[in-house]
Amino acid sequence: MRAPVNKIIDHSVVDGDGNRTAIFFQGCPFSCLYCHNPETISLCQKCGACVSHCPVGALRLEHGEILWREDLCVGCDSCLKVCPHNSSPKVREMTVEEVLDRVEQNRPFIRGITCSGGECTLYADFMTQLFKITRERGLTNLVDSNGTLDFSQADDLMAVCDGVMLDLKCFDRQAHIRLTGKDNDLVLANARWLASQGKLPEIRTVVIPGELPNQETVREVCKMLSPYLKTTSIRYKLIRFRPWGVREPYKSFPVPDDSLMEELRQIALSYGFTDVLVV
Amino acid sequence: MEILEQKQQEVRNIIQNPTLTHEQTMMSLAKAAENILVTPGVPEEYYQMWRDGLICDLNEGHAPYSPRYILPDYEKFFRQGSEFLRLDPPKTLHEAITNLLILYHHVPSVTHFPVYIGRIDKLLDPFITDEAEAKTLIKGFLLQIDRTVTDSFCHGNIGPEATRAGRIILECERELQNSTPNLTLLYDPAITPDDFAVACVEAALDCAKPSFANHQMFLSELGEDYGIASCYNGLPVAGGAYTLTRLILSKIALAAENKKDFMERVLPHTIDVMCQFMDAKIRFLVEETPFFTCNFLVKEGLIYRERFNGLFGMVGMCECVNTLMEKEGRTDRFGHSKDADALGVEIMNLIQARVNSHKNPYCEFWNGSFMLHAQVGIETDKGTSPGTRIAIGEEIPLYDHLRQAGLFHKYFPSGTGDIFPFDITSSRNPAAILDIIKGSFQVGIRYFSTYSSDSDVIRITGYLVKKSDIAKLEQNQQVVNDTVVLGMGAVHNSHILDRKVRSL
Structure with missing residues (x-):
């Protein structure tokens, strides 16, 4: 079995807890206006x-x-x-064994691996095979996802996945469609289901003043997930929009200031989130 | 007469040096006086090797009148008090701190300051009743040490268990931003809770301490009663080290015709002469000075002569291997080639076997032999890297670097270590740095130090110095800590500030 891999970062400190090897798969069903790495969206x-x-x-x-x-x-x-197709010529079709070899070189300095993208759940079977072996080797397995796979139906994957870090881009359905090209029904259902299973270590929202309903998204997401905080801990990562890597014309979207980020952080705190990180 | 005039000039130079504090002047004068003597029994050949820079006595002095490193049994001191110092066992935190500070004043060493101040968290923790009051007292305790033990080779230990005192010490050090005392976490991932270890990483990124000692490794070699003293030296508590002398491998390689000549003639012969030199110094200290019969530390059972050992040091493995490779017509460089690293291991095996085969009657603790020590360098070293470290400027990717260093750490029960500064982004995820430290212990790392690239307090080679103090000294201003002189020398000669900063 093979999957297209955009790149592997041997040590990452921003893709889950501790030091991890992050594997970035190629291809994404969303086409977000603000995508920071559009070269991962399509296959070559x-x-x-x-x-x-x-x-x-x-x-x-x-x-x-x-x-x-x-x-x-x-x-x-x-x-x-x-590239006219939002892709990269540097993508490699890798086997599970090839990815494992690379991961093995980074042991014992990592505590786990994180599959990201693009959208890694396009390759759920590949990840399941990979995760089975990394788990046997004592590593933890995280998924960084936009929520387009129905996790509640992905039993094999979830049996070996320690958690999903989920993008919650917009709570409002129409705004989500405008931003990503797709609705968010499944994304929100995934958030609730993963939280109920204790497998939602982190949610993320990218903030763009004026362009996105930031306050509403944070408030409604927190309202939706706060009941689960009694049984599981969820980090809310609030991400400032930054123009690096972003395509024209979206590059010129405004960057949020500290006061807006603090306002959003306070909203999350008011709903009982204790781990709110602004980056 | 000429010698007298020479000595007079030496003394005059010391007295007239504007950058020395009163205390530093006194100590320099004492060293000048001691060096009028000649160590009896030193082999003639030693002096030529010393002049050629093959062996270095670290300017220890010709007539050692106390051991180089002393690790008093502070727990015992707390249990029994001290008759000599007229102190009762402490009953409160205030008394505990007062007693310790008094005893520290009376613990000699090569620098005349205590190089080991104990497992300070465990010593103080039982006396804590009120945490706020404890913090005030402990902060004062640490401040007092920094301003009166004016030498960064003073070392405290914490861990492996998490304690209230341990947490307070970390908090205070982050607030104080002092270079002294140096601090080590005796770290055992199976015992030390992750949250405490992460707090230690955060402190290290903030004030360059503590460092992380591989507790399991030290324990298996030295037993439960060991401590980390001076730079990173693992030594028996209630004992210590008589002396430390070092081989300059980089220079020894230059003196050899080729690899064969180095391995079969030059290196073994230099090792033998250095062993005889150390024998002479130890014999003088034990047999011709009253230290081990009259000093109150001995009389009150806070140290035992049998728990002291000679430290056989070495530096410049990196340059040694590179030179030998060149002499073999190869371009392999230490850290960058499997063959070069294998040559390093081959050299270590030879040194270990040769040193172990030499017996000294006063080294009972280590089966009659000297302990190997990867010496951390001195300020005048040029073109000679500390111990077995890869040269600054030639560092390799982090995981490879740790595996390479791990090949060598096992040889040095009495101390070695590597330093890996991290950038700001990595500092945001201290748990990730802890993962790397845990991994490093699994690949054989004995001692791991880190600091953040923007700290004021930085690790020079083993000891800590404030960059702001170096700046003052560069302008010929007096600074209270004598180690700053060494730090400035190392910054100028060994490019310490160019050490590779790791980003994750």
């Missing part, structure tokens, strides 16, 4: 548009396949900037 179309833009000749198009020479690559990301 093998059009070759990037090849001539590589300053060091690390890319070639041969027999309909894009060949990327990692040893030559200088990481300038010129290829990502010119």
Whole structure:
């Protein structure tokens, strides 16, 4: 079994508790206006548009396949900037064993792995196989998801997954559709179900003043999840919109100031959330 | 007559040095006087090796009149008080702190300051009744140590259990931002609760202490009654070290024709001469000075001669391996090549076997042999990295670096360590840094130090110095702590501020 992997970060301190290896899968069913890594949205179309833009000749198009020479690559990301399909020529189709080999090199310095993306749940079977083995090796398994997989029906995956860090982008259905292109019915259902199972360690909301109903989202999300705080702890991570990596024309969205972030933090605290992190 | 004039000039220079405090002047004068003597029994060849820079006596002095490192049994002192100092066992926190500060004043060492102040959390914790009052007293205790023990080789231990006193000590150190005392958590992930260990990481990122000692490793070698003293030296409590001398491996490699000549002739011979030199110093201290018969620490059973040992130190493994590789016509560099690292291990095995085969009648604690010690460097070292560390500027990715260092830490029960500064983003997730420390112990790391790239208090090689004090000394102003001189030298000669900062 193979899955397209955009990149692996050997030590990450921002993808769950402790030190973790983070695996970023390629492909996402959402197309959020503010996406910070749009090159993870689509699979490579093998059009070759990037090849001539590589300053060091690390890319070639041969027999309909894009060949990327990692040893030559200088990481300038010129290829990502010119890609017409929100993709990357550096994605590798990896086997579970290949991912495990990479993870193994990072033991015993990590406490677990985090699957992210893109949207990693597109590859739920792959993750399930991966997680079975990492769990046997004493690592914890986290998923970073937009909530488009019905977790309540993913028994095999959830049996080996220690928790899902869920994006709650907008509470309002219409606003969610405008932002992501899809509704949020399943996302909200997932949030409730995961909280009820004690498998929702973290929720995240990206804040853009004027463009998104930030206060309403935080308030309604907290209202919805506060009953579960009696039995489980949920960190609320409030993320400032930042223009880095974001596509035109959304790049020019305003960055929230400290007072707005503090206002949102206070809303979360008022509903009984104790671990509210502003980043 | 010429020698007399030379000595007079030396004394005059000390007295007229504007950067020395009164205390520092006195100690320099004492050293000048001691060095008029010659250590009896030192082999003639030693002096040539010393001049050639193959062996270094760390300027210990020619007539040692007290052991280099002393680790008094402070628990026993609390139980019995002291007849000599006319002190009763303490009954309150205030009395406990007063008694300790009095005893510290009377614990000698090579620097004339105590290099070990005990497991201070366990000593003080039983006396805590009111936490707010305890914090005031403990903060004053730590402040008093910093301003009167004006030398950063003074070391306190905490852990492995979490205690109220331990938490208060961490809080106070973060507030005080002092270089002294140095602090080590005796860390055992199976005993130390994660929340306390994380609090220690947070403190380390804030004020460069504590460091993390691999408790299980030390325990298995030294037994329950050990302490971390001076820079990072694991030593028996109620004992210590007579002396520490060091091989300069980097220079010894330069003196050899090639690898074979180094392994078969130059290195073994230098080891033998250094062992004889250490024998002479230990014999002088034990047999010709009254220390082990008359000092109250001995008489009151706070230390035992049998629990002292000689420390056989070494520095410059990195440059040694690189030089030998060059002499073999290869470009392999220490830390960057499996063969270079394997050569380092081969050298360590040779040193260990040779040193263990030498017996000294006064080293009962370590089966009659000297203990190996990865010396942390001195301020005048140039082109010689501490112990077995990879040179600053040639660091490798973090996990690889820890595995590489882990190959060497096992050889040094009396101390070694590596330092990994982290950037601000990593500081936001101290639990992640704790994961790395836990992992490092599993790959053989004995002692792990960290600080944050923007701290004022930083770890130079083993000891701590305030960057702001170095800045003062650079402008020829007096500073209260004598170690700042060493820190300034190391910053200028060993590029300490260029150490690779790790980002996660």
